[in-house]
Amino acid sequence: MKILIARMNHETNTFSPVETPLAAFGRYGPSYARAAFEENKGMQTAMAAFIDAAERAHAEIVTPISAMANPSGPVDAAAYDAICDAIVTAATGCDAALLDLHGAMVAENSTDGEGDLLARVRALLPHAPIAVALDLHGNVTQKMIDNADVIVSFKTYPHVDMYETGAHAARLLFDMIEGRAQPMIAWRQPPLLTHTLRSASADGAMKRALDAARAAEADGMLAVSVLAGFSLADIPAPCISVVVVSNGERAAAEAVAERIARQIWDERDDFVYRSAPLAESVARAASLARGADKPVLLLDHGDNCMSGGTCDTMDLLEEALKQGLEGIVSGPLCDPQAVAALAAANVGSTVTLAIGNKLTNDALPARSPLAMSGVVRALTDGEYVISGPTYTGQRAYMGRAAVLDTGTVKLVVTERTHEPWDLGVFESVGIDPRRARFLLLKSRMYCRPVFMPIAAALVECDSRGVTSSDYALFSFEHVKRPVYPLDPHTEWATTN
Template structure:
C-alpha cells in the first residue's frame, strides 16, 4: 500500500497585516519532510508511525506550517497545494495534517479547495484529515474527505493523538473493517477564542458530549470552535460526526450536540473590559497580602489583543504604556517584535544608554489603526541569538529561533525585543537572556492560551488585557463584509437558520 502523508498548516487572520509568503511555511520536501515529521508530536508524526507499522510505502510531498498571520500569498498556496496534488497520483490512501482555517489570496477555503483538487486526481482513494480545533469547516471539505477528526484540547496537547485517531480509521476503512459516513452541523455562531478552552464552560461540555458519543459507538466526533477573525462566509463553530455505516445515527448525534451548543451560545462570547480597568485589576492583585494565604509569584498580563498565535503583529504597545501610565513597576515584557529596534540596540552594545522608538510601527489598515511609536529610554542590558529549547509540555524538545534579540531595561520594565513574532511556549523566552520571570512583579505576554501551561503555575494571578490589535476580542472593531448574516454574536437577536 502506498500512502501519501502531508502537512499544510496555517490559521489565517484576514485582518492581520502580517504577510504570509512561502518562506513563512519553512517547507520541507520529500525525505527532508519525512525526517521533519518523524517522531514529532503532530498528526503527521502519528501518520508516519501508523503507515510504517502497516508496512506501507510512504510518500511525503511536503511538511509545511506557518504561524498565524494574514492571507497566504497566492504563489505560496498554489505551490504547496500543487506539490501535494502532483504526489497523490498513484497513491492508495491520503493522510492530511491540515489546520482548517487557511485563507489564501486566491482561495477563501484553503483546505476545501485542496481536497476538491485531490478528488479530481484520485476520485476513489480514501482521504483522512486531521484538523485543528479552530478550523472553519465548509461543505466542500465534508464532500471530499472520507474521515475528518479534530483536536479535542485547547491549549492543543493532543495533536499526535488526533492524527492517530484519523489514521487508524483510514486503515480500518481500507481493510473494510469500518464504513465511515460523515454528518456535520454549523450553527451560525462565531465564537471567541478565549471561550474555546476545553477545560471549562460550554466548550468543555460540548467536547464531553462528543467523547460520550464516541463511547456509544460513533467512530469520531469533533467540536471545532472555528476561528472568528476571518472575513469569509462562515468563520463558525462546527460539529463533525464520523459514523460507521449508519448515516441517520450520525445525523442524530450531530443534531444533539449542535442543539446543545446553540442553547448555550452566549457562553461562547467573551466580553472584554476596558484596558485601563484590566491594568487596575492587575495592580490590586499584585498588592494582595501573600501572608493571608494568597499565592506568590508575578501577575500575568495577557495581551490577547496582540496575540502571536492569532495573527498579531506583536509590536502593539498599548498594554505596556497603560501599565507604565498607572505606575506599575518591575514588569518583565516580551517579546516585542521590532527588527529595527533590535538593530539599534545591538549597534549600541551592552551597557549603552539609549533612547529609541520601540513597537507600534506596523499599521493595521483594515481596522483603521495607524499607531504612533513612542520612545523608551534605558540601558541595553543583554543581547542574544534568540534561541532556546522548549522544555514542554507543547512542542517538547523543539529549538525556537526568535532571531537576534535584545533586552532593554527602562527601570520600570525589562523589555525583550526580537526580530520575529513569538509565542510563549516556555520560560526560556525570558531565561535565555537573563530575565527570571519568577522574580518579576508583573509579566506581560502577547499570548492568549499557549503560555498557560508554563506561566500560570508560577503566577499569583492572571489578568486578560485587550489592547489595540488585530486579535482583539471586540468583534465590533472588525469590518466584516463577507460573513453570511445573521450570525451570533454580530447579530445578537439572530435566530438559528
C-alpha cells in the first residue's frame, strides 16, 4: 500500500501586509522528500502521527513536502502552486492520502487554498481514501467537505493536540481501508465570525461546544470537530463550523452537526471579544504590578504574529512608556532594518535609531517609527529549540536577533516575525524574563502555557494592528452578509 503524506499549513490574514513567498515556509523554504519526512518524524505534528500510523501498517510512504509558514498575508501565487504541484505530482499511483492542512489558507490565486488542493488530489485519486487533519481555526468550505472522506480538527487552543488529531484522522483512514468503517461527513456553518480570544478551549462557549463534540464521539460518532474559523480573512465565510464524521449513518451525523451548531448559535455573543481601551489596559497592568514579585504579562493581541500581525506596531510600548512603566522586557519586535543597524554598531555600542511602525497597508495606516536610544546588549543568529508544550523539540528561527537596552526597556528585535513560543525567545539573547517587571509580548495564546507560570498577572492589550479584535478597523468586502457580529440582527434559520 502506497500512502501520500504531506503538510501544507498557513493561516492567512488577508488584511496583513506581511508577504508570504515560498521562502516563508520553513527556515528558507519547504522541506521536500526525505527531508520532509525527517522534519516531522518524532515531532508533535499531525504529519508525524501520519508517518507513525503508516509505518505500523508497513505502507510505502511518500512525503513530497512539508510546508509551514507563520500566519501572514495572502500566499504568493507561485508559492501556492509550487506546494500544491509537489503534492499532486506525488499523488499519482497512491492508494490513500493523509494531509496535514491548516484550513484557512488564502492565496493570490485561490480563496480556498485547501479546497482547491483537495479537489486536485481527488481528481487524481477518485476512489482512494483521503483523510485530513485541520487546525481549530480552519475555515471549512463545501469543496473541502466534497473532496475528503475524513476531516478531524484540533480540540485545543493553545494547540497541544496536533499529533493526537493526526493519529485520530489516520486511525479512521485505516479503519476505512480495512472495512471497519464507512465514514460519512455532515457539517454546519452558522453565520458567525468568532474572535480568536473567544476560541480558547479551556473555558466559555467554545469549551462547551468542544465538550458536546467529545460527548458525541463517546456516543458513537467517529469524529466531531468544532472549528472556530479565522475571521481575519475577507472570503465568503470565515465562520465557525461543526464537522461530524459518522460510521455510515448520515442522518445521525446531520443531527449531531445541527444540534451542536444550534448550541453555538444560541451562545453566539460569547464568541465575541470586546477590548478595553489600550490606555486602560496598561494602567491596569501598572496597578497589578504593585507589590508583585513576578512579571506582569501584557499581551499585545492586536499585533499577534500567529494571526498575521506585522510584529512591528509600537502602540503598546509607547503607551507603557507614556505611563511611566519601568523594568520592561519586550519582543520579539520584527524590524530587519533596525537589526542591521544594531549589528553594524556591535555589542556594547550606544545607538539611537527609529524602530517599528514600518509596515503599512490600507488596513494599517502609516505611523511614525519610535526613536529609541540605548546600548546594544546582544547579537545572535536568533535560533533556539522550543521546550514545549507546542512544537516541542523543534528548532525556532527568528532571523538575526539583537537586544537594545534603554535602561527602561530591554527590547528584542528580530528579522522575522516570531511567536513567543518559549522562554528561549529571551534566554537565547541573554535575557532572563523572570526578572522583568513587565513582559510585553506580541501574542494571544501560545505564550500562555510557558509565560503564565512565571507571571504575577496577565492583561490583554488591543493595539491597532492587523490582528485587532475591533472588526470595525477592517473593510470586509467579500464576506457574505448578514453575519454576526458585523450585523447584530443576523438570523440563522436554515441548515447547510
